[in-house]
Amino acid sequence: MVRVSGFASGMDIDDIVSKMMQAQRVPLDKMVQKKQYSEWQRDDYRSLNSAMLEFDRFIFDGIGMESSFAKKIVNVSNPNALSIKGVNATSNFSGTITVKELASSSTLIGDTSIDNATKKLSDYGITPGENIIKAINEKGEMQEYKFQITADDTMDSVINKINSQTGVTAFFDGTGKLSFTSKQTGNVSGKGIEFVSGDFVNKVFTNVTSTVGGNAQVTYNGVDIERTSNVFTINGAEFTLKEKTTGPITFSSTTDVDAILDTVTQFVNKYNELIEKISDKTTEAKYRSFTPLTAEQKKAMSEDEIKMWEEKAKSGTLRSDPTLKSLLSTMRTSLYTSVSGATGIQNLSELGITTTKNYLEGGKLTIDEKKLKEAISKDPGAIYKLFMTKGEPVDPAKPAGPFKKETQGLAYRLRSDLDSAMKSITEKAGKAGYVNDKFSIGKSLNDLDKRISAFEVKLTRLENRYYSQFTAMEKAIQKANNQSTSLMQYFG
Numbered sequence: 455m456v457r458v459s460g461f462a463s464g465m466d467i468d469d470i471v472s473k474m475m476q477a478q479r480v481p482l483d484k485m486v487q488k489k490q491y492s493e494w495q496r497d498d499y500r501s502l503n504s505a506m507l508e509f510d511r512f513i514f515d516g517i518g519m520e521s522s523f524a525k526k527i528v529n530v531s532n533p534n535a536l537s538i539k540g541v542n543a544t545s546n547f548s549g550t551i552t553v554k555e556l557a558s559s560s561t562l563i564g565d566t567s568i569d570n571a572t573k574k575l576s577d578y579g580i581t582p583g584e585n586i587i588k589a590i591n592e593k594g595e596m597q598e599y600k601f602q603i604t605a606d607d608t609m610d611s612v613i614n615k616i617n618s619q620t621g622v623t624a625f626f627d628g629t630g631k632l633s634f635t636s637k638q639t640g641n642v643s644g645k646g647i648e649f650v651s652g653d654f655v656n657k658v659f660t661n662v663t664s665t666v667g668g669n670a671q672v673t674y675n676g677v678d679i680e681r682t683s684n685v686f687t688i689n690g691a692e693f694t695l696k697e698k699t700t701g702p703i704t705f706s707s708t709t710d711v712d713a714i715l716d717t718v719t720q721f722v723n724k725y726n727e728l729i730e731k732i733s734d735k736t737t738e739a740k741y742r743s744f745t746p747l748t749a750e751q752k753k754a755m756s757e758d759e760i761k762m763w764e765e766k767a768k769s770g771t772l773r774s775d776p777t778l779k780s781l782l783s784t785m786r787t788s789l790y791t792s793v794s795g796a797t798g799i800q801n802l803s804e805l806g807i808t809t810t811k812n813y814l815e816g817g818k819l820t821i822d823e824k825k826l827k828e829a830i831s832k833d834p835g836a837i838y839k840l841f842m843t844k845g846e847p848v849d850p851a852k853p854a855g856p857f858k859k860e861t862q863g864l865a866y867r868l869r870s871d872l873d874s875a876m877k878s879i880t881e882k883a884g885k886a887g888y889v890n891d892k893f894s895i896g897k898s899l900n901d902l903d904k905r906i907s908a909f910e911v912k913l914t915r916l917e918n919r920y921y922s923q924f925t926a927m928e929k930a931i932q933k934a935n936n937q938s939t940s941l942m943q944y945f946g
Contacts, residue, residue, distance in 0.1 A: 467928075471920045478916060482909045483748045489902045490746035495771040496895045499883035502732060502875050509728045510872045513721070518865050520544070523688060523838040525710040532703045535696050540707060543690030544835035548706035549675040553699045557639035557670035557684045560589065560646030564630045566661035571609040571660065575654065582607070585652025588645075589621035589636045594682035595640045597621060603654050612654065622647055632658060640682025641669050670695055673702070675756045714830045718837070719821060723808065725868075726818045729782065733816035736778050740770025777882075781875040786817040786858075788867035795843045795861030798836035802864070805829045805837065841865040901915065 510671030516522055525541030526547075535553055542860035546672055577583070582603045589595040603612060609626050616624040623633045634647050646666035649655035669680040672695070674688065684695040691707070744766035752760055772778060790809075792800045799805065806825025810818045829837060845862035847853050858868060882894050 467921070467924045470919060471924070474774040474798055475917055478913060479721055482906065482913065485902055485906050485909065486748065487746040489899060489906070491767075491771070492899055492902070494768050495744075496883045497733060497769045498901075499895075500885065502735060502772070503879045505728055505731050505882070505887070506872045506876050509724055510869055510876075512724050513865050513869055516717055517677055517721045517838075517841045518882055520838055520842070523714055523834040525713040526691075526707040527710045528691075528705060528707045530703060530705045535699050535703070536703050537694045537696065538705055540689055540708075540787065541687060541692045543707070544838070544871050546709060547689060547691055547708045548704075550702035550704050551675075551693070552673040552702045553670075553695050553697065554673065555668060555671040556695055556698060557682060557790075558668045558926060559639050560636040560667035561665045562647045562908075563660075564632060564662040565661065566658050568609050568626075568658065569630060571626055571628055573608060575603065575607050575609065575612065576605050579843060580657055580809050581653040581655060582893040585654045586650035587616075587622060587634075587655060588618055588648040588650055590638045590640050590642055590682065591621055592638055594638075594640050594642065596645055598650060602651070636667055638682070639667055639670075639684060640883070641667050642682070648934050694889065709831060709834055711827055711830045714834050714837075715823070715827060718805070718826060718830075722819045722821055729785075729816050729818055732778050735772040736782070738770045738773055738776055740773050746770075777878045781871060782816060784871045785868060788871055789819075789864055791860060793843055793861070793863055795845050795858075796836075796839045796863065797831065798833060799840045802840075805840075820923075839863065
């Protein structure tokens with residue numbers, strides 16, 4: 455549409471139309487502001503959901519692991535020959551061990567007619583196809599391993615395939631010697647590395663020397679035992695044999711109180727961090743007079759003014775949110791209710807963990823370190839059960855759950871509380887990558903986008919109508935001016 459400026463009337467048509475449109479844009483500005491506020495609220499929900507997920511994973515990887523409460527300080531009389539670490543031994547251990555033999559790998563060494571590592575194997579008469587080798591695996595069992603030979607393979611490329619795809623390590627020295635060594639040690643019924651089938655494994659060797667691997671042989675607390683590996687576990691303790699000994703090595707363990715204390719302390723700190731984040735958002739002040747700024751408003755403000763304004767406008771998006779307030783309440787109840795399904799310790803207070811005296815902190819925890827250390831020294835396994843007792847099923851006929859909450863450990867309770875809250879928030883605010891029609895705020899944003907688009911079309915039509923009316927007025931004035939000029943010329 456051609457727009458005519460106010461040459462005839464002397465009026466600033468653009469300014470007049472702009473001012474007339476300002477009043478008409480008020481409903482649109484409100485919709486845009488509502489959309490911006492909804493996006494801020496969505497992002498705040500997602501931020502807290504991420505914090506909850508992080509805490510949930512921290513529980514699983516920390517106090518949720520039995521090994522976190524089985525940490526030991528192990529003393530060994532000959533650390534050059536033996537090392538021991540507690541893996542999941544809940545009780546302290548001690549004893550003697552004599553290393554009679556170390557476990558060894560099987561080997562197979564032979565001459566080969568291949569004298570060039572980069573020349574194609576087909577030039578040596580080796581047919582492409584599947585080849586199979588047998589060797590001991592990590593479970594101490596003989597296993598078949600397969601690899602393919604192609605027409606373009608060289609000794610170098612086949613060596614790489616064998617090393618990455620099988621249970622043996624191959625080495626070609628370039629002078630006609632090829633060796634295989636089993637990656638795992640040990641002896642299975644007197645068998646070492648075996649070639650099962652394939653042109654490569656059947657043609658490549660001449661004058662083969664084969665050595666069968668051996669098992670580790672030790673006397674543990676007076677009992678002779680064998681293991682296929684130099685690393686093995688007995689009663690939750692991991693033993694690593696390093697060299698043979700002529701006599702017994704003594705060993706003993708004590709509870710690593712400081713390490714377990716650190717695990718529990720980290721849990722308390724992470725819990726307090728989450729409580730603080732949620733409490734801050736649910737009690738955050740809401741400034742209703744500070745609405746999201748429109749594009750026009752931002753033009754009239756400095757960057758610092760915009761920043762200060764938006765800090766107020768973003769505040770209080772989750773104030774008094776029922777899902778978050780409920781989570782704070784349920785987590786407090788979960789932590790402070792006795793675990794009837796646990797044996798020994800049934801309350802956090804028995805560990806010296808209580809709530810702070812300041813009720814404004816929303817139920818943060820504090821630790822009596824001396825009392826906690828005493829509980830750890832006495833029975834770290836009981837602390838693990840306090841957190842990780844699975845509980846009694848609601849229906850005995852369904853042992854897989856659900857479980858009675860009062861019989862469950864604290865970690866199970868907290869993770870259940872978090873899961874329920876995260877699902878509720880995800881229904882409201884979705885997750886990164888979610889399309890808008892999968893969550894309620896997103897659906898609202900889609901609806902606002904449609905309404906904004908429709909209203910913008912309406913405003914464009916209205917603006918065009920205003921300009922059409924002013925254009926008609928200008929033409930009428932111009933016509934009247936022309937007639938007046940003609941009359942004045944006619945009458946001289």
